[in-house]
Amino acid sequence: MTEIDLSIRELKRRFASKSLSPLEYWLALEPHIAAWEPHIAALYLYDPDAARAQARASTERWAKGETLGPLDGIPVTLKELISTKGQPVPLGTRAVELTPALDDAPIAARMREDGAIIFAKTTCPDYGMLSSGLSSFHPLSRNPWDVSQNPGGSSAGASAAAAAGYGPLHIGTDIGGSVRLPAGWTGIFGFKPSHGRIPVDPYYVGRCAGPMTRTVDDAALAMATLSRPDWRDGTSLPPNDFDWTDLDIDLSGMRIGLMLDAGCGLDAEDEVRAAVVAAAKQFEQAGAVIVPVGPVLSRAMLDGLDNFWRARFWGDIEGLSEERRESILPYIYGWAKGGADVSGVAAVRGFNQTIEMRKACGALFEEVDAVLSPTNPIVSYPAEWASPTNDPARPFEHIAFTVPWNMSEQPASSINCGFSRSGMPIGLQIVGPRFDDMRVLRLSKAFETWSGGVTAWPKPPVS
Template sequence: MNDLLTLSIRELIGLFGDKKLSPSEYWLAIEARVEVFEPHVQALYLYDPESARAQAKNSTERWARGEVLGPLDGIPVTLKELIATEGQPVPLGTAAMDLTPALTDAPIAARMKEDGAVIFAKTTCPDYGMLSSGLSSFHHLSRNPWDLSQNPGGSSAGAASAGAASLGPLHIGTDIGGSVRLPAGWTGLFGFKPSHGRIPVDPYYVGRCAGPMTRTVEDAAFSMATLSRPDWRDGTSLPPENIDWLDLDIYVRGMKIGLMLDAGVGLAVEAEVRDAVIAAAKRFEDAGAIIVPVEPVMTRAMLDGLDVFWRARFWGDIEALSPERRAKILPYILHWAEGGADVSGVEAVRGFNQTIAMRQACSKLFSTVDAVISPTNPIVSYPADWASPTNDPARPFEHIGFTVPWNMSEQPASSINCGFSTSGMPIGLQIVGPRFADMTVLRLSKAFETWTGGVPKWPEPPIAG
């Protein structure tokens, strides 16, 4: 790998400031990487190297004048396609959408532009962001850089593929049931879902968050000063706080950490995943934490209720489409959504009420522990062309038992690599903290990364010929 591609955001900013490297020079290294790896992973949408060169040139000139816009000035970044950027279409991953240019930047895009980041592409997602897969009726099939026959997960599929392929240091995804953490786990990245409202989103709704996907904890933390600035368009946006996002030291000794090895519902945890998470728990125990086995918070009724509510909600979004346009939706998603057509209002409310039950169960658990660790994903991997880990629209959410409750409880959670399977695929450890304790999650994640040394080597593009 080109040595420049291994640099952290902090290192890059230092080099820019010392005039030992310019944003333009760094961008050319990223551009060369995209050229050789993107044809294999197909992570990007609206990739625009010409615009990126111009943005990097402007940043280089600002650094030369000492007029830097913000902490990410000159840093290349991708945004998940669902995050609107002014003048560009937001197809929502589906061929059923009109390609109408967005009128304004979404909050995340606005913050990135304010701070001078180089937005060089959007990243792919499945139809309406409703799958944990790189499969889409609109985008190319995104693949996992660790094994191109395997799925990167989703719905922040392209962000995960791009991050693991080292197409820049920072990729922003969104997460309503695990869509940052699940693909981060399957691609070895660090994925951070902060407390609900910490990073403003538009549109916002129950459980929807956004978060950084990076190769290191510090890179994600570095981005939070930019991402977490409030925005009036998100009615759940948290008030401004003077948080030192790079204060990542933590004293683990004496912390009571719950170890959850059973999600309570869905796919069984594979042995290699279970063993890697138990080994991770031992790391915390060796550092002085008190590891306490905890029961799952999810139940079958909760997951099924959420399924009913989401089907009804999504059917409400698409029922006005013409039959011709509706037929363009990925068949898996359309078949799932059609189950919402006959859901009554009472049934939909009962389904929604299960999100409250999740919140209550999570709150009860956190009255007994300081943090929780668990698998991020129950399985090691699945084929690239599958729509989900079950590939069954009748069982669409069997893989989110460990991740979705923390969206509904609005708690911060991360996924960090905790090892590899015998097949060479990454395994993710989820770390969950109390509501608003974003720094606790980042600090515990950083401590774990320090103990393990992080991912030692990232994937390389296939050798031509």
């Protein structure tokens, strides 16, 4: 293991022993990022000079024993949608004016309070409305495991940066799977906590944020910082006293549902199903009772959500000039224009399907303690595609395993559970009861321990 592969825990130990300083670590990371970035285009507003200054300040704090918080000196990226004071938030699209943000969003504020080194933002597609690295504003982001393939999205750059080893911590956002889907396609760990556990601004129905890391431990360590409440998110949960690093769990007798059919959308490919079934057997061997369960999503629910999101998004862009609307990625703009024909009544009916999702998820968790499923139904798809179907008439066929848990506000993760014959990662989704974020992290840690985690990460292509 090289210095650039160190975990947050290992970095803090090295910083404390003075065998490595935050500045030395950052200076080792810089050439690694430089070797990768031309190939995967994960970053926006990358500022190594500012990172060096932050790392020097952190090095001085560690030398004096006056660190600001548990992430002092840890490099971190934030998804471009997460505002940082004084920097524009293009929302992944050429349609938006580049106006500097007036304040740090809650996540950025918590990171600064605890001394983390924010060295870049990460890319996303237009308005975060694709599971793809394709954007009208950013260069095309690619998957480090195979740069001809897509990293997924909408936290595209965050997933690519994590898989490529741009430091141990990257923060994404998730309204239908945008942390978990790209995590699955890039082999990393992605955690979407209970709704409100990590405050976001702007808040929206189903919108969450979460850490994207190479290990469960790194995500858990970040949660103490990320989960501090913020009044700007009206759903922000009260302060917690969790020991986020207490990840031991006894699975004896735990009833875990195995969901292999999402109910609609793309069917899980054979390699994906096989990897998830093999993972479930490991939980069974550890004492859990594996219970086959049916889907919680229906075609009516997914189509209703499609109508609601189209109408909502058309409302967001309707006031733009025609020239600006036309600059939006054609795939997204073509989809959004359908929102002009959705009546108010139809939009409300669409929204009501999110309540049906919540009811279905709640009913399932009356019978089980957790759920395992594929994260993504397919192994991979081309980097240039806007979605796994590449069809704007069928934009959400790939989110059927992930989106219900946003609407039910339940915690869920994606963790690598194997690789396809083509060498691409396969993600296992682990879902827990609402507010029991620790259960999801503990189950994820157990599986990571049994599987050994990913031990051979991709290397930068030879130029």
